[in-house]
Amino acid sequence: MLDADFFRRWVAATAASVDREAERLTALDSAIGDADHGSNMQRGFKAVTAALEKEAPETPGAILMLAGRQLISTVGGASGPLYGTLLRRTGKALGDAAEVTEAQLAEALRAGVEGVMVLGGAAPGDKTMVDALVPAVDALGDGFAAARTAAEEGALATVPLQARKGRASYLGERSIGHQDPGATSSALLIAGLAEASGE
Amino acid sequence: MKMLINVPETVVADALRGMAAAHPELNVDVENRVIVRRDAPVAGQVALVSGGGSGHEPLHGGFVGPGMLSAACPGEVFTSPVPDQMARAAAAVDSGAGVLFIVKNYTGDVLNFDMAAELAEDEGIQIAKVLVNDDVAVTDSLYTAGRRGTGATLFVEKIAGAAAAEGQPLERVEAIGRQVNESSRSFGVALSAVTTPAKGSPTFDLPPGELELGIGIHGEPGRERRAMMTSGEIADFAVSAILDDMPARNPVLVLVNGMGATPLLELYGFNAEVQRVLGERGVTVARTLVGNYVTSLDMAGASVTLCQVDEELLRLWDAPVRTPGLRWGM
Numbered sequence: 001m002l003d004a005d006f007f008r009r010w011v012a013a014t015a016a017s018v019d020r021e022a023e024r025l026t027a028l029d030s031a032i033g034d035a036d037h038g039s040n041m042q043r044g045f046k047a048v049t050a051a052l053e054k055e056a057p058e059t060p061g062a063i064l065m066l067a068g069r070q071l072i073s074t075v076g077g078a079s080g081p082l083y084g085t086l087l088r089r090t091g092k093a094l095g096d097a098a099e100v101t102e103a104q105l106a107e108a109l110r111a112g113v114e115g116v117m118v119l120g121g122a123a124p125g126d127k128t129m130v131d132a133l134v135p136a137v138d139a140l141g142d143g144f145a146a147a148r149t150a151a152e153e154g155a156l157a158t159v160p161l162q163a164r165k166g167r168a169s170y171l172g173e174r175s176i177g178h179q180d181p182g183a184t185s186s187a188l189l190i191a192g193l194a195e196a197s198g199e
Numbered sequence: 200m201k202m203l204i205n206v207p208e209t210v211v212a213d214a215l216r217g218m219a220a221a222h223p224e225l226n227v228d229v230e231n232r233v234i235v236r237r238d239a240p241v242a243g244q245v246a247l248v249s250g251g252g253s254g255h256e257p258l259h260g261g262f263v264g265p266g267m268l269s270a271a272c273p274g275e276v277f278t279s280p281v282p283d284q285m286a287r288a289a290a291a292v293d294s295g296a297g298v299l300f301i302v303k304n305y306t307g308d309v310l311n312f313d314m315a316a317e318l319a320e321d322e323g324i325q326i327a328k329v330l331v332n333d334d335v336a337v338t339d340s341l342y343t344a345g346r347r348g349t350g351a352t353l354f355v356e357k358i359a360g361a362a363a364a365e366g367q368p369l370e371r372v373e374a375i376g377r378q379v380n381e382s383s384r385s386f387g388v389a390l391s392a393v394t395t396p397a398k399g400s401p402t403f404d405l406p407p408g409e410l411e412l413g414i415g416i417h418g419e420p421g422r423e424r425r426a427m428m429t430s431g432e433i434a435d436f437a438v439s440a441i442l443d444d445m446p447a448r449n450p451v452l453v454l455v456n457g458m459g460a461t462p463l464l465e466l467y468g469f470n471a472e473v474q475r476v477l478g479e480r481g482v483t484v485a486r487t488l489v490g491n492y493v494t495s496l497d498m499a500g501a502s503v504t505l506c507q508v509d510e511e512l513l514r515l516w517d518a519p520v521r522t523p524g525l526r527w528g529m
Contacts, residue, residue, distance in 0.1 A: 035395050036395060077252075078305075170336075
């Protein structure tokens with residue numbers, strides 16, 4: 001079973017890796033976007049960490065709902081609403097249970113990813129976060145480590161794609177040959193799950 | 200790259216504090232990042248709220264004042280503001296006549312303004328929205344996020360602002376805003392890449408002898424790179440790109456807009472070439488504005504925006520306006 005501590009570890013691990021990888025995310029965004037993805041995500045997860053400490057939510061659902069709300073209120077850009085919706089929808093789907101199973105988390109995360117796809121209008125293959133998140137959710141049945149691998153492979157697989165959504169889409173064919181920054185940060189979020197589980 | 204800043208993290212807050220000191224006629228809330236006309240809400244008038252990433256000054260905060268915006272919400276540099284800012288701004292400026300959101304067409308801006316509209320409507324505020332998407336450099340298809348909002352934003356904010364100041368109702372102000380957007384097209388070029396405070400180095404590599412055609416205003420590269428062209432050649436290219444997309448049957452407003460690092464001397468010279476091309480193409484110019492209005496930090500380059508106007512739009516364009524960035528007639 002996954003308790004509230006697991007979800008705190010997940011968020012903390014993601015915040016730490018976003019902090020560590022901020023420059024790389026910004027560099028990727030500089031190639032096909034506007035060079036701020038790393039600093040925006042860093043600011044968002046700092047706010048999430050502070051809010052979790054201050055408000056101390058006690059259930060997995062409440063932790064993700066609060067984290068999502070903080071991201072919406074602090075990140076801006078497209079990433080704020082999209083990551084915020086991902087965590088809020090996932091948290092909402094978990095309800096107010098004190099502990100959840102891995103299967104319940106997988107199902108809730110799928111609802112979160114669907115929320116992202118509806119809000120952003122992106123489908124797999126559009127060179128967005130969805131390209132890391134969908135394979136990760138599909139692989140969750142095989143464990144967190146498998147999901148991490150799937151997300152990382154999904155992010156890498158965005159390199160040859162032409163962007164159809166978001167700011168990179170303005171580049172047309174010139175977006176080909178670059179890894180999508182949103183898919184890359186999504187892979188960090190999924191890697192945080194594996195880290196929290198010790199896998 | 201040297202910058203006149205303290206640290207990258209505080210550039211937006213520092214600029215807002217400076218703006219508050221320079222413009223006592225505005226209420227600048229540095230903490231919540233909302234710039235509001237001090238006399239808002241104005242009884243009986245529709246209020247206009249816009250916003251977007253910082254780095255495009257004077258857009259949007261410099262266009263707050265009588266005859267234009269009621270409030271503006273600056274985000275981080277090149278990052279759209281968060282929903283809380285627009286919801287707060289709407290609550291501060293709504294007189295009961297409703298609020299028009301003016302949103303540049305970028306995925307982030309659209310999502311955050313949509314979320315803000317929901318928050319404001321929950322508070323009983325009537326919200327309408329005009330999306331600005333005038334950049335002909337982007338193919339408007341299912342395979343892009345749609346055309347970007349650039350120079351036409353100034354025309355929409357000025358003309359819809361004048362309609363609101365006349366006391367026209369929300370549906371009408373919204374319709375006028377849409378008409379301005381639909382009648383406007385822009386095209387921009389960059390002679391140098393932009394440097395954001397967060398990154399500290401140019402966001403893309405543009406060799407000395409080349410220019411980018413069809414750039415946006417966020418440091419994103421354009422659609423095409425060519426060997427450097429003369430002002431006259433650039434004017435031919437930009438105006439043709441616009442007129443191929445929107446044949447001008449009516450007189451036009453012309454905005455020759457600097458991207459931030461191009462001197463006015465060059466902008467006026469470029470305007471002379473733009474006017475020449477318009478003359479050759481048989482387009483009547485009603486009014487011309489030259490200057491740095493919708494900028495992209497320290498990028499060198501310029502954009503051209505044309506807006507076809509009928510008598511009503513021209514009258515509203517000429518109506519008095521008093522903001523830090525645009526002022527005439529009052």
